[in-house]
Amino acid sequence: xxxxxxxxxxxxxxxxxxxxxxxxxxxxxxxxxxxxxxxxxxxxxxxxxxxxxxxxxxxxxxxxxxxxxxxxxxxxxxxxxxxxxxxxxxxxxxxxxxxxxxxxxxx
Numbered sequence: 001x002x003x004x005x006x007x008x009x010x011x012x013x014x015x016x017x018x019x020x021x022x023x024x025x026x027x028x029x030x031x032x033x034x035x036x037x038x039x040x041x042x043x044x045x046x047x048x049x050x051x052x053x054x055x056x057x058x059x060x061x062x063x064x065x066x067x068x069x070x071x072x073x074x075x076x077x078x079x080x081x082x083x084x085x086x087x088x089x090x091x092x093x094x095x096x097x098x099x100x101x102x103x104x105x106x107x
Contacts, residue, residue: 003087006036013047023052033085035059037078048081059083
């Protein structure tokens with residue numbers, strides 16, 4: 001199972017080391033949504049970090065935030081590597097941005 005392989009890889013990579021907010025193994029295995037992150041600018045051989053979420057809303061907010069607020073001068077600190085919901089991998093299917101002309105101020 002892909003999820004368990006990713007969790008095992010994470011646990012082996014970090015061992016007894018820790019990072020801010022590192023969840024315990026039992027928390028990872030029981031979480032509804034588990035996101036794996038790479039540090040920005042790092043190659044994919046770097047250790048991923050994990051965040052846990054109640055639902056996909058926080059992941060969606062992150063992706064939306066990237067579209068609206070990222071510039072080449074201010075990249076995010078982490079980039080999304082993989083997301084699992086109920087231990088099944090979730091892929092971003094699409095992102096749609098809609099534009100609307102602003103009405104000119106009335107005189």
